[in-house]
Amino acid sequence: MIGVDIGSHSIKAVLLAKNGNTFKVEAVAVEPTPRGAVVDHEIQDIEPVGEALRRLVRRLPSKIKASAMAVAGSSVMTKVIFMDASLSDDEMMSQIEVEAENLIPHPLDEVNLDFERLRPHANDPSRVDVLLSAARSESVQARVSAMEIAGLDTHIMDIEAYALGRAVGTIAARQPELADAKLLGVLDIGARTTTLSIIEDGEVAYSREEAFGGEQLNQLIQSAYDMSADEAERVKLRGELPATAALEVLAPFQTELLQLLRRSLQLFYTSEGHDSLDGLVLTGGSAAIEGLADMLHEELGFPVLVADVFAGMKMGPDVNKRDMERHGPALAIASGLAMRSFS
Missing domain, CATH: 3.30.1490.300 (Dna Ligase; domain 1)
Structure with a gap:
């Protein structure tokens, strides 16, 4: 099955194969989400989302028609x-x-x-x-209807937090710092929402979402350097921010994200009787911001790693490596959905 993650900023698709315990990436594709068509995880306008999915599907193997998707939010x-x-x-x-x-x-x-x-x-x-x-x-049916426009059948409707946990579980197993982690956090920094999920002994035990994400950083970039929204997104993804950006835009964004994370962690610790995590994995479109993982590690005192979603996997000959490199950590949910093909 093709794992499809419909976000407010982009739609991501991943297709995996598996031989024994080894995954192979067969295809990756990313398509912009029509502006305003997806808000707070809900599809507001099915037709343009379906057309965007149709464009995305053209870059995937045509023989695959089955898909796995996920719902999230309220x-x-x-x-x-x-x-x-x-x-x-x-x-x-x-x-x-x-x-x-x-x-x-x-x-x-x-x-x-x-x-x-x-x-x-x-x-x-x-x-x-x-x-x-x-x-x-209505949330489930909107996704199914959009996929039908693209010519795909929805075989699985998962929950984003569990798809993310599935992907991060395989990532952690390949990371020496996290291989023995019993209590692992996942901070998914999306365009408009940031979600902290806690994986305890391999199961998602807690999840909390906040209305904060990469678009706040884009707005800081636009304001500081007089850029359009598209220009701000491009320089952020390509790491082409001006030399002054570390203090002018990155520091305020990171500080607010740290405060949000501390608040969510404290709520988890208080409710579940823990006092620390064994590690934290960053996913989502803004996870790879320069210096973010190091800052969080220094402030929180446990290992913090940017998700290398496809580490240890083989690569198919037709994989779009540009999309993989540009959107790497943002492909975690789609990858976790694609793994449902084998479970």
């Missing part, structure tokens, strides 16, 4: 509940539907619902922990 709810371990999947679903009013903050006919058995309940072996996931049906 339309998504996840909750770990515990249920009788002896129940069948059908019986669990029936019981969840009966108790839906207490579990889901939306009418049952307005959501798409799924669940997964996780592990025996810690204090009662006759019970099992169950991950319940729900998303507004």
Whole structure:
């Protein structure tokens, strides 16, 4: 399946193959999202998003028509509940539907619902922990409809935090500093939102989103150097900022990001009884900003690495290496979705 990540700034696609435990990158493509068509993770205008997806699909192998996508934001709810371990999947679903009013903050006919058995309940072996996931049906259907315009079938609808956790889990396993991490943070710096997710023993245990992202940095660049929005994005991605940018634009952005991260971490520590992470991985379009990882490491005291999404993977002959290099950390969600092909 093609992993497709629809963001407010760009649409990313990754296609992987797998031989044993080794992944191979078959294709990567990135297409700008039409301005204003995606806001706060929600598709506001399906037609232009579908046309952008059609352009993106033209750069991928034509024989692949199956896709994996993800939802995120306020339309998504996840909750770990515990249920009788002896129940069948059908019986669990029936019981969840009966108790839906207490579990889901939306009418049952307005959501798409799924669940997964996780592990025996810690204090009662006759019970099992169950991950319940729900998303507004209109959010799911908008993505499916956009993909249909592009000629793709949606086989999987995941949740962004879990797709990201899947990708980062493979990244951490290849990094000596993170290989033994039990409590790993992922800071995904998108165009308009930044999300901190915590992976505990391989499972996403916590996720918090803030309305802050790379567009704030773009606005600082535009204001400081009298550039258009497109020019600001280009010089940021290519590392072509003026020599004075470190103090004039990067420092204010990094300071605000650090404050946001400290606040999110403190909320997690307080609620879950931890006092530090074993490491932090940066993903998203602004993750590779010069000096950001080093600054966060110095301030927080644990390893901070920019995601090398495709480290250790083989490369297919037709991979667009320019898109890979330019958008590297921003391809983590799409990569995690593509991995659903093998799970």
